[in-house]
Amino acid sequence: MMQLLHALSAVLFAGVALSLPSGEYPQLDTRQLSSDNCTEYTSVAAGSVCIHIPYDCDATYIVEGGDTCKSIGEKFGNFSLTQFYKWNPDITRSCLALRAFVPVCVSTPWYTLAPPSAVQAPAGAIVPASATPVPVMPGAAPSCAAYLLVGPGVRVDAVVTAAAISLEEFLEWNANVDPEFPTVWSDYFVCVGVEEEEEGEEGGDGEAGAEY
Ligand SMILES: *[C@@H]1O[C@H](CO)[C@@H](O)[C@H](O)[C@H]1NC(C)=O
Ligand SMILES: *[C@@H]1O[C@H](CO)[C@@H](O)[C@H](O)[C@H]1NC(C)=O
Numbered sequence: 001m002m003q004l005l006h007a008l009s010a011v012l013f014a015g016v017a018l019s020l021p022s023g024e025y026p027q028l029d030t031r032q033l034s035s036d037n038c039t040e041y042t043s044v045a046a047g048s049v050c051i052h053i054p055y056d057c058d059a060t061y062i063v064e065g066g067d068t069c070k071s072i073g074e075k076f077g078n079f080s081l082t083q084f085y086k087w088n089p090d091i092t093r094s095c096l097a098l099r100a101f102v103p104v105c106v107s108t109p110w111y112t113l114a115p116p117s118a119v120q121a122p123a124g125a126i127v128p129a130s131a132t133p134v135p136v137m138p139g140a141a142p143s144c145a146a147y148l149l150v151g152p153g154v155r156v157d158a159v160v161t162a163a164a165i166s167l168e169e170f171l172e173w174n175a176n177v178d179p180e181f182p183t184v185w186s187d188y189f190v191c192v193g194v195e196e197e198e199e200g201e202e203g204g205d206g207e208a209g210a211e212y
Helices: 002-019 069-076 081-087 156-163 167-173
Strands: 029-032 039-043 047-051 059-062 103-107 126-128 144-149 189-194
Touching: 069 081, 069 103, 081 103, 126 189, 144 156, 156 167, 156 189, 167 189
Parallel strands: none
Antiparallel strands: 029 039, 039 047, 059 103, 126 144, 144 189
């Protein structure tokens, strides 16, 4: 992955060097690259980066220092964070790859936030993986089937109780949570259920965590 990124930026920088008269550096320069379907964006603050946004994106926003997916969602109020991620896959499901000074797509002609959809689920909501919840705390199990949105100040024991799972399960499904001092990030989704494994024999009835 890192290697790919390096290779990609080498190509992009080479492209910029060729397209620029020497001694000049534009404030803003975008163009389509056919190879990776990405748009090259260049500014003094961001340097030269390759971004992936829909070809029909009709409004962008330049991310500011300190922005988060949540703050951007609240600033606009007219798209869900899931849609924001789908428009801007570069930010990743955790939103941790959101970069200051780089544009993100905030609109396409075919999208409107129609009730009962919301910018974000209410704190404590448990949503299926099929809803593509965003942002997800890093380390969630790839087989995660259900996510809970952690509200401000919520502790792991409260999450475990709300989801009716064991602490062991929670730690297993959220690999980046420190087992010794488990904490969760406010306003992030954590994994509270995984896909049932196909098994020949049926275990006890309904008691999750029986393997412990
Ligand atoms: C670029 O987009 C086209 C059309 O959407 C798609 O078929 C192709 O696989 C994409 N290429 C890459 C490298 O993603
Ligand atoms: C959201 O609001 C911004 C600012 O008014 C606008 O540019 C953008 O098109 C809107 N996005 C959607 C999806 O309506």
